[in-house]
Amino acid sequence: MSQNADWQDRIRWDANGLVPTIAQEVGSNQILMVAWMNRESLARTVASGQAVYWSRSRNTLWHKGEESGHFQKVHQIRLDCDDDVLLLQVEQVGGLACHTGRHSCFFNELQVNDGAISWAEVEPVLKNPDDIYKK
Amino acid sequence: MSQNADWQDRIRWDANGLVPTIAQEVGSNQILMVAWMNRESLARTVASGQAVYWSRSRNTLWHKGEESGHFQKVHQIRLDCDDDVLLLQVEQVGGLACHTGRHSCFFNELQVNDGAISWAEVEPVLKNPDDIYKK
Numbered sequence: 120m121s122q123n124a125d126w127q128d129r130i131r132w133d134a135n136g137l138v139p140t141i142a143q144e145v146g147s148n149q150i151l152m153v154a155w156m157n158r159e160s161l162a163r164t165v166a167s168g169q170a171v172y173w174s175r176s177r178n179t180l181w182h183k184g185e186e187s188g189h190f191q192k193v194h195q196i197r198l199d200c201d202d203d204v205l206l207l208q209v210e211q212v213g214g215l216a217c218h219t220g221r222h223s224c225f226f227n228e229l230q231v232n233d234g235a236i237s238w239a240e241v242e243p244v245l246k247n248p249d250d251i252y253k254k
Numbered sequence: 255m256s257q258n259a260d261w262q263d264r265i266r267w268d269a270n271g272l273v274p275t276i277a278q279e280v281g282s283n284q285i286l287m288v289a290w291m292n293r294e295s296l297a298r299t300v301a302s303g304q305a306v307y308w309s310r311s312r313n314t315l316w317h318k319g320e321e322s323g324h325f326q327k328v329h330q331i332r333l334d335c336d337d338d339v340l341l342l343q344v345e346q347v348g349g350l351a352c353h354t355g356r357h358s359c360f361f362n363e364l365q366v367n368d369g370a371i372s373w374a375e376v377e378p379v380l381k382n383p384d385d386i387y388k389k
Contacts, residue, residue, distance in 0.1 A: 126364070127372045139274055139339075141285060150276060165364070165371065173316030178381040196364040199374060204274075204288045206360045217335050225341045229261070229300070229331040236261045236300065238333060241292050 127158050131203040137173060140205040142216065145194050151216035152224040154181070156205060167195055168205055187251045189213040220246040262293050266338040270306060275340040277351065280329050285357035287359040289316070291340060303328050305342055322386045324348040354379040 123130040130138055136158065142151045154172040156164070160180055170191035174181040184190030195208040217224040226242035271293065277286045279319055280378055291299070291306040298306040305326035309316040319325030330343040352359040361377035 123372065126373060129373055139288070140290070141271075141276060143285060148285075150278060150285070150341060152276070153276070153334060158389075165366070172355040177381040198353055198362040198364070199288060199359040200356075200361065202362075204295075204360075206285060219335055221335075224336075225332040227333040227337075228333065229333070231300070236259065236260060238264055 121227060122130045124162070127161065129202055130161075130179070130198065130205070131201065132158070133203075135176070138173065138205055140207060142191060142207045142211075143209060144210050144212060145208050145210050147176070149223055150225055151191075151209070151211055151222070154183075161205070164193060164207075165196070170209060187213070187215070189215050215246055215251065216250060218251075220248045220251060259297070262296065264337055265296075265333065266336065267293070267341070269340075272310070273338060273340055274311070275307065275342060277305060277326055277342045277344050277346075280343050280345050284358055285360055286326075286344070286357070288345055289318075297338070299328060299342075300331070305344060319347060322348070322350070324350050324386070350381060350386065353383060353386075355379045355383045355386060 132138055132218045137155045139153055140156045141153050144151055151164050155175055157173045160173045165190045170183045170193055172183060190212045193207050193209055197206040214222055221242050223242060223243055225240040226240055227238045228241045230237055267273055267350045273346045274288055276288050278288055292308045292386045295306045295308045297367050303382055305318045307316045307318060325336060325347045325376055326344040328342050332341040347359055356377050356379055361375055362373045363376045365372055
């Protein structure tokens with residue numbers, strides 16, 4: 120599959136050639152995580168049917184689940200109205216999207232109590248990360 | 255409300271002082287849109303209970319719905335595991351989040367037919383944009 124296909128030119132890649140990508144769980148519609156894609160990762164995602172991102176911290180392709188086994192099976196890919204955000208509808212293998220061992224990465228909730236504002240962790244750790252990443 | 259509150263320092267603002275923000279519909283869990291926030295827009299969102307973004311194109315605060323009446327009532331604010339994406343759970347007044355007159359901005363679906371890949375608009379326009387934005 121060409122990395123310069125017309126359908127990819129539609130996307131407004133940022134100055135680094137990346138686009139933010141939301142992974143949403145099929146069925147529950149819960150948001151699992153947000154990561155980044157470049158042209159090659161998107162092409163590999165479409166070709167393989169599994170989510171392949173671009174790791175900005177490691178500066179490399181990141182086949183989600185390559186170490187943990189927690190792959191994401193892609194059911195649908197959508198693009199927003201101004202062509203700069205991708206949305207993947209995925210089935211999360213193992214039920215854990217977050218490296219902390221949680222279902223979703225969005226586990227910090229803003230709470231306001233008597234005017235005091237703080238972040239609280241409101242989702243349980245389902246599996247010890249040490250047990251997820253064993254090479 | 256201080257714009258430099260501790261709870262805001264937790265967020266990893268990008269080089270432009272912005273953070274991508276997902277608006278997700280309470281109940282259906284559908285993703286309505288993705289926009290950006292800076293410190294002031296987030297502070298105003300928390301204080302008012304309505305979504306206030308930062309418009310990168312107009313370089314100004316953007317109280318969603320200020321022209322259309324399609325405000326977003328914020329039920330919950332979440333932050334992801336690496337502190338660089340916000341998630342708002344909102345009630346979308348008027349049912350239309352997208353400037354195209356659609357419920358959601360994510361109406362373009364990637365379709366593969368006999369090896370040909372293209373984007374298709376798969377969500378209906380519910381209201382003519384000309385009828386939404388009349389000052």
